[in-house]
Amino acid sequence: HPFLRIADRGAEFVSAKEWMRICFELLEMLKAHKKAIRRAAVSTFGYIAKAIGPQDVLHTLLNNLKVQDRQMRVCTTVAIAIVAETCAPFTVLPAVMNEYRVPELNIQNGVLKALSFMFEYIGDMAKDYIYAVAPLLEDALMDRDQVHRQTGCSTVKHLALGVAGLGCEDALLHLLNFVWPNIFEESPHVIRAVFDAVEGLMVGLGPNVILAYVMQGLYHPARKVREVYWKVFNTLYIYNSDALVMGYPALEDDSNNNPGTSNDGNEVVHNDYTRTTLELFI
Template sequence: MDAVYASYYTKEVMYVLIREFQSPDEEMKKIVLKVVKQCVSTEGVEADYIRSDLLPEFFRNFWVRRMALDRRNYRQLVETTVEIANKVGVADIVGRTVEDLKDESEPYRRMVMETIEKVVANLGASDIDARLEELLIDGILYAFQEQTSDDANVMLNGFGAVVNSLGQRVKPYLPQICGTIKWRLNNKSAKVRQQAADLISRIAVVMKQCQEEQLMGHLGVVLYEYLGEEYPEVLGSILGALKAIVNVIGMTKMTPPIKDLLPRLTPILKNRHEKVQENCIDLVGRIADRGAEFVPAREWMRICFELLEMLKAHKKGIRRATVNTFGYIAKAIGPQDVLATLLNNLKVQERQNRVCTTVAIAIVAETCSPFTVLPALMNEYRVPELNVQNGVLKSLSFLFEYIGEMGKDYIYAVTPLLEDALMDRDLVHRQTAASAVKHMALGVAGLGCEDALVHLLNYVWPNIFETSPHVINAVMEAIEGMRVALGALPF
């Protein structure tokens, strides 16, 4: 509708709407809220008109405790209020609701917190003046401390959103906030401890902005002391908080120092809980990436053995983080020892474990240059065991996929091995070798390795009569790769 008409008709409708605000019927309330949301979002409806005519009645009739008890009303009210805030700005809405963060009714406090979180996340906090800022921090601290229900996320998200959008203006309140967090980290309820740790990871970036490195260092020591936590959910959150602090404070300024922190993490890697595994491996990977020199090589080797177990994890994210960590460790202490550990792992029975090991070998090759890995890898192919040989071929496949055009220096070295594999009686050998040939051909297209590729094509081509779907798929892809690298014309 045209803006002028929209403005006119909204004003006409508004009398009826405001009259219906007082309706006791739940269905009516939902409809009224929907209509208000639509009217407010229409072009041509001015903010001043909403401020003067709509807001007082809206807050008087809808922002009452009863609305927080019915789930659908609650959702609709939050959405409508956020829409009004988009029109009239943050200060009006937050100013009217901030006192309610101290209401006795917890569901109501939660509804207020969710609204403030969404409004502030949408529109930022630049409109909020100093007095409102004080009230807001006071309110969210109160609501955070007084909560009793299990649904901790709303308070956590709200607190995080407000602190992050206020940014450097939070500096004067940080000692108080951190005091609250430390107090709650010691609570007897596991949920409360977990939430306090989660809050640290939400506000770590802001603490860095406010140059509160000393305070963060202190929190790091406190969290370090809680690494003996028995509940895995809480331990996962504590590791997450430590990770957030390490990320922003850096390796050199971290307290406790990295050389003390890492040995405490090694036994935690044995924990089989997914959240603990994920946060622990992320933290260890970050240290291996940025601060490996603070830790002796012996400790890194110890970690390598623990990491092999983590390749059995169900969650793909954990396996991926583990494989990347192998790369960081190899970069830090040289590939030889790490590679020996990984090559031994190719002898195990579990397929998932072997596949992840092959990816790890390829990543080690990429980070430490392929010539450090290829001799040992090709030597391993001489072990007369299917699993090991397939593992080597798969490693070569991933390796050539990762290194791309660096592969041109290594084609002549691996050609005899691939010849052997492409003539092997075992189907899987031929399939994996074909996949390696594909990646090799695609990596070196146009780099003058055509002689080796034509030679390999002679070994790939006879497999065109295969019937097994996996093998024929790999062979066709290898031929497609060759088509890219060699072109259509015969040499």
């Protein structure tokens, strides 16, 4: 893509006005059937934003979230995320979050998707922005629209994986409280996103925090509730069976209740479930 090369290597030889004209032309490229063309187009937005600053480019892209064509909107959200990554997220985040206030489903879903891609791209830089986006994600995870909750969970997943081990556990725990009620969703896309978020939070918060949430439902009277909770527990067990030992309840040796002799008079050795600190550490 020649624009991509020029924007990367010789952006200063073209006026800002001309770059903006190219931006509008590039929006048409997002409709292309070939994935390679769409990919080059979204990358070019990043280079143009680097050349002339993110504000004008961002304004063009945010306007494009209003269109009906889904492919256009998805490509636009990727372009916004690339602009955020190229020009540092703080230049983009205020305008993107402000756009969420528009009471229209497509725009709000586009904003959430852009945030999801952005956190996927920026990784551990997310620690500087998690407290800023938390209220927005709260709103998305409580929304009546399923797609809001699905995209919100996807964002939480990338956010949790990005800030793992960076001391943002308070915000992650807060978001977990909003993600958790969605584990009973029926729609396959939503439930996949919810479980992805829970798995991301397993990494960000540690498995024992999730175990504390799971314990309450493992033996619930309703089968449908038990099934969901066991599904989460099985995931925990597959990924973190060793770390879960710390979270299990401490069971004392019950030999006082069961006298330790068998019928033939030999002493019976009981299982002793008390764990030493060393065992927990190991």
